[in-house]
Amino acid sequence: MKFTLGWLKEHLETDATLDALLDKLTLIGLEVEEVFDPANALAPFTVGEVLKAERHPDADKLQVCQVKTADGTVQVVCGAPNARDGLKGVFAPPGTYVPGIDMELKVAKIRGVESHGMLLSERELEISDEHKGIIELDAAAEVGAPVAGLLGLDDPVIEIAITPNRPDCLGVRGIARDLAAAGMGTLKDDPVKPVSGTFDCPVAVELEFDADTADACPAFSGRLVKGVKNGPSPDWLQNRLKAIGLRPINALADITNYIAYDRGRPLHVYDADKLAGAVRARMAKTGEEFLALDGDTYKVDETMCVIADDSGVLGLGGIIGGESSGCSDETVNVFIESAYFDPIRIAATGRKLNLMSDARYRFERGVDPAFVVPGIEYAMQMVLDLCGGEASNVTVAGTPPEEARIIEFDTSEVMRLTGVELAQSEMKEALVALGFWLSGHGPAYKVSIPTWRPDVSQPADLVEEIIRIVGVDQIDPAPIARVDGVARPVLTTAQKRARMARRLLAGRGLVEAVTWSFIPRDTAEAFGGGRDVLELANPISSDLSSMRPSLLPGLAAAAQRNHDRGFADAALFEIGQAYRGDAPEDQYFAAAGVRSGTATLNGAGRHWSGAGRPADLFDVKADALAVLDAMGYAASAQAARSAPAWFHPGRSGVLQLGPQTVLAHFGELHPRVLDRLGIDGPVAAFEIFLDALPEPKRSSRTRPALDVTDLQLVRRDFAFLVDHGVAAGDLLRAARGAEKTLISDVTLFDVFTGQGVPEGKKSLAIEVTLSPREKTLTDAEIDAVSDKVVSAVTKATGGELRA
């Protein structure tokens, strides 16, 4: 909402400075967004008087003027035909930037005669397109004075943000009322008076609604003016409209725009000679359409309220008028409309047609229902003043919804909700100044709400009005109650796990990314998603249309973008949500990562100490296990070959507590999926389902006693020949289980195929560590354990000890 200081002062009697007004506006909820003072831009330009104007010796169309300025008399060469002795004009000295010619002035010789500055036209000053001659100021203007005021261009323009609850402040008078209430002056008397007509309005006004649509337009008033003379509106009106960014059209249109901004009251004017029969407000019929004043044709339907006559739809009530009945400079007889439209229907219609207008903006927020008739009186007075003519009486159909609204209000609510103790009188004054009526004696009042405040309906709203006007800066900070002693921990298990996983993965050299929750649909499909219910109806682009089924596609695409920038070794992770469906419980929380190129734990890329090797499934298996280990589940998690289809079928797996409790996927992404996404593989990836982890059993903080002996450890190596398909994990489990008390560790230190190993077989070499419990082991005891290891492995894997 834009207005000028001068405009504001038509409604507000005040001595306050501009800065004080701006600060107050912001404080009371009318946030100042921008202030533009045109006088600042015009500051370098001052009044100069032409003492003598003589023909240039070498040019017929130029004159050499002696100009009296603030800095003495200077010589100026001027081409304007109206330059003459005694003229007072706008002088720009050398060094001044002249906006209309986009140039900084210098002392220059023009056809051999020196010129020290310039006398300007309106176009050169960029205040209009006028360029027939130089500006002629009032003869009384004082030489050297700034010209902004003399040109009527010293009125600062203020732009404020109006929150949706304050339609009353979409008119300058509403803003003035708020400022007056907040102690910035007094609200002047309302200038709107009834204008009597000399004849009955010849245009009939009708409301044609069913019972269930009657509230679409409950009141419609109209009035005719005969014999007007339309044309450009006067300068003061044009200047105001221009100042707030509106384009002057003609007097009739300018009047409706002015009243929309002055009183927040949208009106419409019709050329009465273009109307056929009665003017009716009714719901549109499907198939109807009309050409609007914005040049577009709109198809309307039965949910929309239109204004129509015998010829059909004239316009969309409360949103935009139609071209067929619009006023032009030739208009002689004008029909003025002032109506009340239902905010909800206006909003719905505007949204459906994607049509915004000053009228819609006001009606959908709620205009003052009591100002329907005063609005038409105001318009009538301005039409008579600016265009002449003869007024008809007002005709009104229906009644606006202005039933009395009264709230029981106990002023102790102010203390309860704000903590600020105020005098009864102070609270009462604030409300009264805003237009509320109070009856009763404090602290309990009956408060009547002004018709222009649709936002106020309960005591909390009145508390807001009071504290807003008193000033929220008057609220003193008060400490909240705190627990006795040291603050308690607050995180849930899931939150702790997420934090732990994040620091842990970063500690493994992965860089945390935050990628979009929505991805391209075909990508989602490649990762098991892309269901219709997870597709946005209005995505910002087709690349961001499908809720991600997994964190991996976003990370893989991110790795590729880094690859394209020359960083092929990317280790990225993300901790966040993904979606299996649209219900709250379908959202799951995961920690996922990708490693591309040679981005392994030991470092990526070439290095003098040894080049990095390509990241593979074991790097990401290690990542997943590290996270599970930190959560206490690494030992119980079993690897199984059941990774989903977007993983490489041979180089992937899951970690699970059982088939129903999958904790993580890991492996290389499927080459076909990478191909489909345009990603240069291979990419190793893991995804850990943090919320699949069971809640830990509450255990004692006391650790079990450390159980070690100083007896010599015994280490024995075994190499087994097994079939190629045998899982090393099975062999290790068998070895570990062969003798539970003595075997403390089994590690796999070699996997070999090749010379000496028969086709279809592989050699797995393990080191078994025995920890004696009570005494050093004898050779016989060690041999006995070795035999158990061999037979256990043989039984589990069919393997045999290598000779």
Add this chain to the structure above:
Amino acid sequence: MTTTNFEQLEKELLEAVAAAGDLVTLEDVRVTALGKKGRISELMKGLGGLEPDERKAVGQAVNGLKTRVSDALSARKDMLHEAELSQRLANEQADITLPPREGPLSEGRIHPVSQVMDEITEIFADMGFAIAEGPDIETDYHNFGALNIPDEHPARQEHDTFYFNEREDGSRLVLRTHTSPVQIRTMENNDPPVRVIAPGRVYRCDSDQTHTPMFHQVEGLVIDEVTHMGHLKWVVDAFCRAFFEVDEVKMRFRASHFPFTEPSMEVDVGYAKVGDEVRIGEGDDWLEILGCGMVHPNVLRNVGYDPARVQGFAFGMGIDRLAMLKYGMPDLRPFFGADLRWLKHYGFGVLDVPTLARGMSS
């Protein structure tokens, strides 16, 4: 053996010791002299066959000889050892300017959004706020209706909502446009008192230099029987001082409007721009950082609370924006671009864990 012979032997042995150029040769000399069948050892064995008087004199001489040769061997051994070590060390000259692998701890980074969430959590945990969470895919009711934003209300237009397709029953789900629905879910599932923050992703159908279709907010909610706007102001002020790590923050509270709070305020912090640096808490310019207010009675009624009995405040602020203000990222969009160069530059080290004891930033 004569004395001369002893002297001769000693001379020979000591010369051999002195001539030994390495530890292997020296060991040979030791064996020749003191080994089982060494020359001095043989002399010692021969002592047994002598007369007692003679044995004493010769014994002394042999022992003296043995001691001196032993000492010489030992000294020579030390010297050779030292020489060998010096030689080895002279050959063991590494180029200490060779760069080692940096190791994973210095490669990994925490995203600024996560880091700032950790900071926020740390600060509010101290004030007794728990962390609440809710789904991104929300019902229209939780995102709007329960928050006192009716259908077709102009406040909805300001939300640039992402919608899912209409379902058979005519309802349509939305991507939450703010973290406020978590207020509703928290109150629906808990009786007062409530004291939570709810950080998370939010979505708006909007994209330009300062807007991305996804960003992060943190919601705060306190409900009990006494909390008023003074408490709200105190919490906001305490948070800002702790978060921006300054003793005083110049702040401006001004009236505003949100459908779900009444009365409502917006909060600006003062800042000064010095070069490229934004200094929060000083200066004459204002930056809006937060919207807040007393929870609207309609909202309390919607979750089954009695607004005559319980009251409290809610606030919401942009996490990404807080990160930008504190750490100086000029643009929002790269937050979600996963560009390694940006993440390494603006990200945080693994061990850079914000705590009250050490401070929010290192």
